[in-house]
Amino acid sequence: MLLQLYNTLTRQKEPFVPATPGYVGMYVCGPTVYGDPHLGHARGPVVFDVLRRWLLHQGLQVRYVRNITDVGHLTDDADEGEDKIQKRAKLERLEPMEVAEKYTWAYFDAMDDLNVLRPSISPRAAGHIPEQIELTQALIEKGHAYEKNGSVYFRVSSWPEYGKLSGRNFEEQEAGARVAVREEKEDPRDFALWKAADPEHIMRWNSPWGQGFPGWHIECSAMSLKYLGEGFDIHGGGIDLQFPHHECEIAQAEAAGHAFARYWVHHNHVLLNGEKMAKSTGNLVILRDLLNQNEPMVVRFYLLQSHYRSVLDFTSAGLEAARNGYLRLLGAYREVRRQLHAAKPGKHAALEKALDTLEADFSQALNDDLNTPQAIAAFFVFLPALNKALADKAGKDSLERAEKVFAELGEGVLGLFPARVLEARLGGALLDGLIQLLLDLRERARQEKNFALSDWIRHRLSELGVVVEDTKEGPKWRVEV
Ligand SMILES: Nc1ncnc2c1ncn2[C@@H]1O[C@H](COP(=O)(O)OP(=O)(O)OP(=O)(O)O)[C@@H](O)[C@H]1O
Numbered sequence: 001m002l003l004q005l006y007n008t009l010t011r012q013k014e015p016f017v018p019a020t021p022g023y024v025g026m027y028v029c030g031p032t033v034y035g036d037p038h039l040g041h042a043r044g045p046v047v048f049d050v051l052r053r054w055l056l057h058q059g060l061q062v063r064y065v066r067n068i069t070d071v072g073h074l075t076d077d078a079d080e081g082e083d084k085i086q087k088r089a090k091l092e093r094l095e096p097m098e099v100a101e102k103y104t105w106a107y108f109d110a111m112d113d114l115n116v117l118r119p120s121i122s123p124r125a126a127g128h129i130p131e132q133i134e135l136t137q138a139l140i141e142k143g144h145a146y147e148k149n150g151s152v153y154f155r156v157s158s159w160p161e162y163g164k165l166s167g168r169n170f171e172e173q174e175a176g177a178r179v180a181v182r183e184e185k186e187d188p189r190d191f192a193l194w195k196a197a198d199p200e201h202i203m204r205w206n207s208p209w210g211q212g213f214p215g216w217h218i219e220c221s222a223m224s225l226k227y228l229g230e231g232f233d234i235h236g237g238g239i240d241l242q243f244p245h246h247e248c249e250i251a252q253a254e255a256a257g258h259a260f261a262r263y264w265v266h267h268n269h270v271l272l273n274g275e276k277m278a279k280s281t282g283n284l285v286i287l288r289d290l291l292n293q294n295e296p297m298v299v300r301f302y303l304l305q306s307h308y309r310s311v312l313d314f315t316s317a318g319l320e321a322a323r324n325g326y327l328r329l330l331g332a333y334r335e336v337r338r339q340l341h342a343a344k345p346g347k348h349a350a351l352e353k354a355l356d357t358l359e360a361d362f363s364q365a366l367n368d369d370l371n372t373p374q375a376i377a378a379f380f381v382f383l384p385a386l387n388k389a390l391a392d393k394a395g396k397d398s399l400e401r402a403e404k405v406f407a408e409l410g411e412g413v414l415g416l417f418p419a420r421v422l423e424a425r426l427g428g429a430l431l432d433g434l435i436q437l438l439l440d441l442r443e444r445a446r447q448e449k450n451f452a453l454s455d456w457i458r459h460r461l462s463e464l465g466v467v468v469e470d471t472k473e474g475p476k477w478r479v480e481v
């Protein structure tokens with residue numbers, strides 16, 4: 001395995017070696033489902049989707065867990081404020097779980113449109129309360145957590161390694177705990193594992209410490225360990241989660257005696273007007289609007305055109321440029337598929353050579369810390385040679401190989417060419433109507449026993465990639481280009 005990944009924990013690129021040969025366990029922090037996803041929410045899922053697809057392409061088996069936070073994420077990261085979902089529920093006059101359900105599906109729908117493979121497991125925090133209580137109990141037993149007035153806090157002073165992921169020193173950790181430091185905490189850096197529920201708090205469960213709800217960080221430690229086991233391979237998320245969220249996840253798991261994630265991969269932010277796109281500030285582009293107004297693959301292509309560790313400042317001009325680039329690649333892929341129908345056997349030397357280069361450059365790019373812009377660039381370098389070969393009416397063997405490379409790398413790994421896009425019926429109702437007209441003509445020719453004409457119509461359609469099948473219900477057609 002030649003993949004090098006930048007590991008936030010060691011602050012360097014490292015060769016990726018799975019803990020168990022042949023298998024990869026990967027956990028990515030998912031959304032807190034209290035509002036419509038924005039474009040920023042799509043970046044992580046798309047980037048980690050390509051990582052997952054690249055690992056699958058190497059023949060590895062991947063278990064990919066991406067959680068849904070439906071409880072415990074407060075409006076203030078420093079353990080204060082209201083539960084984000086409960087707050088939204090009051091505004092929308094819904095049950096908190098109705099809010100969670102509504103926005104979970106909005107998120108999943110957007111991910112489907114973006115051709116993001118569904119996770120192997122999408123665990124919900126509210127469905128894993130016993131696991132979170134158990135981990136909290138283990139931490140109390142080991143002296144790394146304490147109960148106060150029905151809430152439980154992690155005792156940061158008992159865990160010297162706290163700070164190793166973010167590199168934050170003592171003062172900087174305190175700064176993270178800024179506002180309204182609760183008097184019941186021994187140390188301002190301590191963070192909640194369990195919170196006692198105020199009388200008006202709706203989302204509450206029984207626990208050994210009375211009725212309450214889990215802290216935000218504990219769900220990810222509990223659920224990743226449950227589904228991926230000790231010392232699992234990759235943990236991902238946005239860089240805003242490095243501190244405190246991921247720092248706390250590590251402390252909770254390791255202080256309880258578990259080996260935790262080995263590679264920490266963090267993607268950078270999508271910006272709007274130079275500021276982080278964020279729900280809480282309203283500085284955002286709603287993902288659904290973008291997907292309705294644009295071919296979702298253009299949005300995916302746009303996200304992959306920058307390296308995941310760089311910021312991506314969203315502009316309409318940038319999206320427009322991505323559309324042009326994407327359509328050039330898609331057009332070339334479609335033309336390969338179209339010419340395949342009529343191609344004669346044989347190889348095209350220059351195309352073969354260009355394919356060798358593309359495959360080598362593509363692998364090198366993705367193995368270098370998932371350099372998707374470089375991998376996409378390899379396709380653009382390939383285009384002139386491909387277009388020349390198409391103009392030359394290249395032989396079928398080479399065209400088949402070109403098609404395979406588009407299918408396996410362009411769709412299989414980058415996820416840019418789902419069947420939906422390849423088979424899009426450009427022209428919609430008019431095209432449908434015209435094809436139906438030709439099929440009706442063919443039917444008439446057959447009734448008049450003019451089989452030469454009916455076969456000729458069918459043949460000409462098939463040259464255009466329209467495949468006609470005679471069924472009991474009459475002729476059916478589909479476009480294969
Ligand atoms: N602008 C952004 N660019 C990239 N990733 C983002 C952006 N905003 C949020 N994320 C990522 O989306 C995931 C889910 O975020 P979450 O729903 O928990 O809160 P949030 O949306 O970040 O809240 P807010 O938008 O108010 O900052 C996290 O991994 C986070 O890093």
Ligand SMILES: [Zn+2]
Pocket residue numbers: 028029030220245249
């Ligand atoms: Zn998490």
